[in-house]
Amino acid sequence: MNRNTGALHGKTSKWIWLSAFVLLQISSLLSIFFLYTKGTADVYLTFSIGIVLIYWLGPRMLFLMYLNALVNCYFWGHESILSWPVFAIPETLFFLISWLLFVKVSKGKFWVPDLNHLVKFLVMGIAIPLSVYMILLKYLLAYFGELDLTEIWSSIFASWLGDFMPTIIVSLPMLIYLSKPFFKLLRWTPPGEGFINPKIGKRPAAELIITFLFILLLTISIDFVKYWYVYALISLVIAVRHGFGPTALVNLFILLAVYFFPAIVFRQTANLYFSQSELVEIYMGTNLLALFSIVCGRVISDYRLAQQSIREQMEKVEKINTELDRFVYSVSHDLVAPLKSIKGLTNLLKKDQNELNSADYILRIEDSADKLDEFIHEILDYSRSSRLELTSKEIDLEKLINLNIDNHKFIQGFEHITFDLSQLEQKQIRTDEMRLKIIVNNLLSNAIKFCKDQENAEIKFSSSLHNGMLQLIIEDTGIGIPEEYQERIFEMFYRASHDQPGSGLGLFIAQEAARKLGGSISVSSREGVGSRFQVEIPQ
Numbered sequence: 001m002n003r004n005t006g007a008l009h010g011k012t013s014k015w016i017w018l019s020a021f022v023l024l025q026i027s028s029l030l031s032i033f034f035l036y037t038k039g040t041a042d043v044y045l046t047f048s049i050g051i052v053l054i055y056w057l058g059p060r061m062l063f064l065m066y067l068n069a070l071v072n073c074y075f076w077g078h079e080s081i082l083s084w085p086v087f088a089i090p091e092t093l094f095f096l097i098s099w100l101l102f103v104k105v106s107k108g109k110f111w112v113p114d115l116n117h118l119v120k121f122l123v124m125g126i127a128i129p130l131s132v133y134m135i136l137l138k139y140l141l142a143y144f145g146e147l148d149l150t151e152i153w154s155s156i157f158a159s160w161l162g163d164f165m166p167t168i169i170v171s172l173p174m175l176i177y178l179s180k181p182f183f184k185l186l187r188w189t190p191p192g193e194g195f196i197n198p199k200i201g202k203r204p205a206a207e208l209i210i211t212f213l214f215i216l217l218l219t220i221s222i223d224f225v226k227y228w229y230v231y232a233l234i235s236l237v238i239a240v241r242h243g244f245g246p247t248a249l250v251n252l253f254i255l256l257a258v259y260f261f262p263a264i265v266f267r268q269t270a271n272l273y274f275s276q277s278e279l280v281e282i283y284m285g286t287n288l289l290a291l292f293s294i295v296c297g298r299v300i301s302d303y304r305l306a307q308q309s310i311r312e313q314m315e316k317v318e319k320i321n322t323e324l325d326r327f328v329y330s331v332s333h334d335l336v337a338p339l340k341s342i343k344g345l346t347n348l349l350k351k352d353q354n355e356l357n358s359a360d361y362i363l364r365i366e367d368s369a370d371k372l373d374e375f376i377h378e379i380l381d382y383s384r385s386s387r388l389e390l391t392s393k394e395i396d397l398e399k400l401i402n403l404n405i406d407n408h409k410f411i412q413g414f415e416h417i418t419f420d421l422s423q424l425e426q427k428q429i430r431t432d433e434m435r436l437k438i439i440v441n442n443l444l445s446n447a448i449k450f451c452k453d454q455e456n457a458e459i460k461f462s463s464s465l466h467n468g469m470l471q472l473i474i475e476d477t478g479i480g481i482p483e484e485y486q487e488r489i490f491e492m493f494y495r496a497s498h499d500q501p502g503s504g505l506g507l508f509i510a511q512e513a514a515r516k517l518g519g520s521i522s523v524s525s526r527e528g529v530g531s532r533f534q535v536e537i538p539q
């Protein structure tokens with residue numbers, strides 16, 4: 001398995017090199033369909049593909065990019081072979097600057113998770129590198145006599161507009177939708193926080209398909225130069241309704257329908273049926289179309305994400321509020337009751353002159369103090385577990401369980417219980433030690449508490465690994481839990497049996513700790529037979 005810390009540190013196999021080169025070549029050759037003047041094309045796909053490759057795989061791709069640009073000098077029709085190594089430089093520089101400015105300097109996330117990263121991508125990733133590329137290329141063309149010096153700036157302007165839009169439109173959907181599958185395929189660690197793969201729901205997907213068909217119909221029936229704003233309207237509607245990802249897809253589809261479809265099916269390229277001034281007009285339209293709808297889609301998606309996060313925060317606050325209510329109620333009972341009992345017993349002790357009774361009073365005071373102590377410990381456990389950051393380390397599960405059993409050995413009735421650890425298959429685990437201790441301690445003390453008075457009491461531990469999840473099972477032959485209570489025992493302060501002491505906090509705290517670890521605890525139990533608690537935590 002190839003584990004690493006992201007795109008820049010991963011090992012690149014020869015298959016990745018080869019596929020990347022083939023992709024670059026295909027995109028470059030496809031761009032020939034759109035050849036406009038020597039060295040320039042309407043739609044230059046190599047930029048989009050190259051940007052995606054360099055963001056995913058890092059600057060080591062530059063070598064391939066230079067090689068690809070060199071090979072393509074032939075297809076682009078540059079006459080002097082000696083000029084090829086020079087003509088290959090601007091394109092390679094474009095990718096280098098894009099990667100440097102977007103990924104390195106602005107720490108841009110290439111899966112474009114919010115408006116901030118979209119703006120960085122548009123400016124640092126595309127606009128600036130494209131400007132440098134275009135100026136350098138056009139001056140080189142002029143130097144080698146392939147472009148008239150007087151036309152240089154109008155040519156830079158037209159080509160810049162022509163490259164800016166398709167580069168964004170083709171690369172964005174790939175970066176949004178394919179980044180995660182790509183990293184997953186190579187089993188590489190995600191390159192940053194919030195590495196998401198936006199999913200399209202069934203309804204938006206159906207709407208998108210209808211929109212695609214409609215766009216095709218439009219392409220055949222109306223003139224793009226005059227009516228480009230109709231397309232703008234369509235992508236704006238999609239942006240408002242479905243946000244960023246779908247808008248990026250619709251724009252890609254418009255590009256396919258307007259440029260690629262006629263070029264590939266009818267071999268009609270823009271340069272055949274548009275004049276230079278018409279082209280600039282179209283480019284302005286399509287650039288604005290793409291920019292407005294993409295930015296609008298991103299803003300809408302950000303707004304929805306913010307709304308969702310507020311909703312989640314509200315739910316959390318509500319949960320905390322109900323917990324607080326229960327907490328206040330229970331504290332008044334669990335803290336006040338043993339305190340009152342201690343006060344009552346000390347009064348009796350003061351009044352009762354019979355020395356024989358004193359030992360009994362002291363024992364009962366001790367018992368109440370123990371209850372207080374246990375309650376305060378549980379509250380502290382909960383507070384620690386819910387607030388402290390997760391840490392992960394190698395843990396010997398058997399050792400941890402044995403230590404925990406040892407901590408319970410002074411409990412009355414402990415000596416009647418048999419402990420069986422022979423089924424611990426998975427002994428070396430990796431997780432947060434404090435949370436694991438909380439879980440094992442609470443489950444074990446319950447098992448001991450509810451089985452110590454039974455005959456042939458036995459507590460069995462078993463562990464195994466399933467699909468990256470550790471399964472730890474703690475089984476006892478205790479009193480069991482009536483079925484109707486089993487669902488509620490993980491609630492805060494819920495107690496299903498009142499013959500044994502307890503605050504009803506243990507399982508709640510254990511469950512919260514397991515959730516913190518990304519796992520859960522479940523129970524199966526039969527009254528009079530015993531209980532089985534199954535802990536699942538990711539490894």
Ligand code: ADP
Pocket residue numbers: 442446447450476478479480481489490494495496497501502503504505506507508531
């Ligand atoms: P408590 O402090 O009361 O034990 P818990 O949250 O740990 O609180 O457990 C909640 C309830 O679940 C207990 O009151 C008890 O009725 C039931 N329970 C938990 N573990 C067991 C077990 N191993 N055997 C029987 N009943 C159990």
